[in-house]
Amino acid sequence: MIINAKLIGKRIKEVRTARKMPQMLLAEKCDISDSYLSYIECGRKTPSLEVIIRIARELDTTVDSLLEGNQNTDTGTYEKEISEMMNDCSPYEKRVLYEMLHSMKVTIRQNRTLIESEIKTSIKAY
Known part of the structure; x- marks a missing residue:
């Protein structure tokens, strides 16, 4: 977030x-x-x-x-910004960005539970 x-x-x-x-x-x-x-x-x-x-x-x-209220649920904004960034890229740059984005998505999904539990542990420590 x-x-x-x-x-x-x-x-x-x-x-x-x-x-x-x-x-x-x-x-x-x-x-x-x-x-x-x-x-x-x-x-x-x-x-x-x-x-x-x-x-x-x-x-x-x-x-x-x-x-409260910090979660941005307007994914349309992100999609528009990503699309605008991609318009300025060469085919090679688009492919590299696609591969990076795909890798990052997989990593985020794998680590989400771990990150959330670490945050909860930090909060409990205080």
């Missing part, structure tokens, strides 16, 4: 303000600078998974709730 910095920042700010927690206090509790938290909340920086976990813990919420 690609994290949309603006969406997660907006969500963190919503939860923080609903809890009436000052930005400075949340930053201190999460061991990050208040300017970094400000950048996260306005979508200028994308937090690491570790920072998202710390923020969720301090806001007494789940990582899932902070990531």
Whole structure:
């Protein structure tokens, strides 16, 4: 999943303000600078998974709730962008890209379960 910095920042700010927690206090509790938290909340920086976990813990919420709305289901956008990229390629480049994409798809499907379990383990550790 690609994290949309603006969406997660907006969500963190919503939860923080609903809890009436000052930005400075949340930053201190999460061991990050208040300017970094400000950048996260306005979508200028994308937090690491570790920072998202710390923020969720301090806001007494789940990582899932902070990531809510981050899943881009508009595959049409991706298909259009891929098609536009391919239009600019030679036949050789198209074949190489096809082979790479196919390989990556297989690898992603094989490793998806492993990656998801590692994320869950990391979350439980915090």
